[in-house]
Amino acid sequence: MNAIIVYWSKTGNTKKVARAIEEGFREAGVDALLTRVEDAGDLDFFSYDLVCVGFPSYQWRVPKPMDEFLKTKFNAYRSQKRVIEGAPKLPGKNAVIFCTYSGPHTGIREAIPPVLYAAQFFEHLGFTILGEWYVVGEFHGSLEMSTMGRLGDIRGRPNEADLRAVKLDAIRVANMLKGKPGIP
Template sequence: MLKNELKVLIYYWSATGNTEKVALSIQQALEREGIKPAIKKIHKAGTEDLYVYDLVFMGSPSYMWAPPEPVREIIAAMMDEHRKRGDIKPCAPKIPGKKAVTFVTYSGPHTGIDEAIPAGKYLGQFFAHLGFEVAAEWYVVGEFHKSLENSTKGLLGDIRGRPNRQDLAEVESNVAKLIKSIR
């Protein structure tokens, strides 16, 4: 596949900026690979036709082990649209060439990454129902803003300032590996 042929979307929600940092790192890493992704924030009025894209990165924080309500609402709205169009088929057949990556930021104060995995799986199931292959699930630690206790005394220790440069460098390296594996 030629470099510029891949149509890519980064679609994310972020209340306190952590997930946005990851989204912007994904954007930078894609641009280094010669790909110019669309980047959009999830918002109430904005369902997206994801079939327009070959590769979709969907990102969300974890709130009580799930994507927050605005993310769940937009997924429900998109599922409704796809059901009406007949896109949601028994056995969820994969559509060749359609791939998704989910990314979740989390603080894990009580049980660590187990607080984020259900949110990543939730996003992943959405794509699987649409016929996208979930190529990767990424989990990135993020400071629990406005909660010193959860940012310093939780299972993951002192997570202030995260995702930090190192976390984001890892995301960028994962993007480069993924693109190499797709091309």
């Protein structure tokens, strides 16, 4: 089984989460490639059993570099006639979408739309979505957004506990795909 983790991160929160996922996969004995979206132009989703895509919520949307990546890939697959009506499931093709967010105004609802949107690219290609992971992240550069928002004081997030939870989720998904029981 092979996996790839593609992420975009401006201030490092999403990168930490991507690394925790990589660590979890590795611990579960799964080969995982970690790559920034900026370096992922040649990536073929269909070459992997599991594609993980991560980004921060920006204006409750997918940030532009990741959005453009997803759209470019999708358009290429569409022109190869790989986008089929009814989106039949492709056995062994799976995706996880993860998003970091500060939720200053409406909490997790600021991260749900971009995650569901990003997941659609994969579902349209026949991938099964195995996880939609939401991780709180400090709003670097804004003390107000990091302390006075809906989620309270989120400075230092994702913290060790957040990353441990992500790692366990990654291990659970990896074991599931390998046909092993969940958490070690």
